[in-house]
Amino acid sequence: xxxxxxxxxxxxxxxxxxxxxxxxxxxxxxxxxxxxxxxxxxxxxxxxxxxxxxxxxxxxxxxxxxxxxxxxxxxxxxxxxxxxxxxxxxxxxxxxxxxxxxxxxxxxxxxxxxxxxxxxxxxxxxxxxxxxxxxxxxxxxxxxxxxxxxxxxxxxxxxxxxxxxxxxxxxxxxxxxxxxxxxxxxx
Amino acid sequence: xxxxxxxxxxxxxxxxxxxxxxxxxxxxxxxxxxxxxxxxxxxxxxxxxxxxxxxxxxxxxxxxxxxxxxxxxxxxxxxxxxxxxxxxxxxxxxxxxxxxxxxxxxxxxxxxxxxxxxxxxxxxxxxxxxxxxxxxxxxxxxxxxxxxxxxxxxxxxxxxxxxxxxxxxxxxxxxxxxxxxxxxxxx
DNA sequence: CCAATAACTAAACGATTGTTTAGTTATTTA
DNA sequence: TAAATAACTAAACAATCGTTTAGTTATTGG
Numbered sequence: 529x530x531x532x533x534x535x536x537x538x539x540x541x542x543x544x545x546x547x548x549x550x551x552x553x554x555x556x557x558x559x560x561x562x563x564x565x566x567x568x569x570x571x572x573x574x575x576x577x578x579x580x581x582x583x584x585x586x587x588x589x590x591x592x593x594x595x596x597x598x599x600x601x602x603x604x605x606x607x608x609x610x611x612x613x614x615x616x617x618x619x620x621x622x623x624x625x626x627x628x629x630x631x632x633x634x635x636x637x638x639x640x641x642x643x644x645x646x647x648x649x650x651x652x653x654x655x656x657x658x659x660x661x662x663x664x665x666x667x668x669x670x671x672x673x674x675x676x677x678x679x680x681x682x683x684x685x686x687x688x689x690x691x692x693x694x695x696x697x698x699x700x701x702x703x704x705x706x707x708x709x710x711x712x713x714x715x
Numbered sequence: 716x717x718x719x720x721x722x723x724x725x726x727x728x729x730x731x732x733x734x735x736x737x738x739x740x741x742x743x744x745x746x747x748x749x750x751x752x753x754x755x756x757x758x759x760x761x762x763x764x765x766x767x768x769x770x771x772x773x774x775x776x777x778x779x780x781x782x783x784x785x786x787x788x789x790x791x792x793x794x795x796x797x798x799x800x801x802x803x804x805x806x807x808x809x810x811x812x813x814x815x816x817x818x819x820x821x822x823x824x825x826x827x828x829x830x831x832x833x834x835x836x837x838x839x840x841x842x843x844x845x846x847x848x849x850x851x852x853x854x855x856x857x858x859x860x861x862x863x864x865x866x867x868x869x870x871x872x873x874x875x876x877x878x879x880x881x882x883x884x885x886x887x888x889x890x891x892x893x894x895x896x897x898x899x900x901x902x
Numbered sequence: 903c904c905a906a907t908a909a910c911t912a913a914a915c916g917a918t919t920g921t922t923t924a925g926t927t928a929t930t931t932a
Numbered sequence: 933t934a935a936a937t938a939a940c941t942a943a944a945c946a947a948t949c950g951t952t953t954a955g956t957t958a959t960t961g962g
Contacts, residue, residue: 534909558950571909578950642737642742687881690878703870710871713901745921756921760922
């Protein structure tokens with residue numbers, strides 16, 4: 529054995545995540561990552577392999593961070609209102625995190641729709657597919673909805689979530705609340 | 716006088732627009748622009764000043780191209796249904812253009828929210844503000860809506876349009892129609 | 903205590919970015 | 933027809949990108 533790492537991989541990964549979150553993937557350079565993470569390029573490559581690898585782990589970490597609000601949605605018995613709560617929770621997380629911009633998943637989805645990178649794309653699409661399944665599950669608890677309605681509404685809510693994520697990047701809390709209320713008015 | 720330009724500035728600008736539309740600003744290189752526009756870098760700089768200048772003119776050209784559907788919205792007497800038609804028209808334009816991705820304004824809005832470029836940002840925000848004013852105008856034709864409701868619904872529709880633009884980048888026509896119908900169900 | 907070795911620093915890598923420039927070609931008008 | 937000049941080609945520009953490598957430092961276990 530020899531010298532030990534002078535940094536904590538989880539800690540620097542969190543810092544990298546927040547930088548990617550603020551600036552997107554392409555607009556985050558290795559130089560920026562160096563100073564934000566507080567470690568040398570060599571160390572980044574030693575721990576995460578590449579910029580791409582670091583970003584992948586960043587996404588993984590993001591999902592882990594959000595696990596609690598997904599679990600809350602999954603375990604709730606409130607039906608459609610559980611989804612509405614989830615929308616509010618998603619917004620809250622963004623503002624709690626402070627300096628970030630919107631939702632990292634949605635940001636990545638937007639950015640990579642212009643880039644050939646099936647690895648990241650598959651990752652994101654799977655994430656959204658899982659969310660849709662959760663929506664469907666909650667919508668189905670309302671027995672007055674037929675299957676077709678449930679699917680349509682699930683698709684609608686997935687896109688509404690997308691609009692919401694865009695909104696959390698610029699709008700204030702009040703406008704966002706209005707948006708959520710109107711989204712669920714007829715669901 | 717001397718030699719004349721061997722290309723038509725309007726024609727090559729349209730080609731540049733479609734390339735930016737497909738790939739975004741940062742992911743479009745001067746090399747790609749050269750081959751897509753069919754002219755040399757020198758000629759691009761002679762006609763448009765810089766990559767940034769070319770992109771600005773691209774946005775201007777995009778607005779001009781869409782003037783007809785904005786005019787249709789403005790001149791319509793159908794109230795809220797005019798906005799709904801506008802949503803469908805926006806989708807149609809995307810699909811008619813073929814190889815492009817979503818709405819150039821929304822794409823640019825998303826991409827530049829991560830970049831310090833007040834020129835482009837101001838341009839885009841003004842565009843969205845104008846659209847919101849149009850929405851308000853149409854919503855106001857329904858005299859049963861109070862002022863507060865009109866503003867809330869206009870904000871909602873602006874964000875819904877954002878979600879729609881995201882959808883036209885991946886989803887099929889049927890899902891998009893469902894989304895539009897649900898959006899307007901309670902307006 | 904010292905040889906082994908992992909983690910560090912810092913410089914350099916080749917590739918690509920947007921932009922400029924020097925030199926050539928073609929067309930215009932006097 | 934010939935001088936003038938704008939538009940062309942193609943090469944080079946400096947800066948930055950992600951990545952690698954050579955050399956140094958520090959800490960470990962025998």
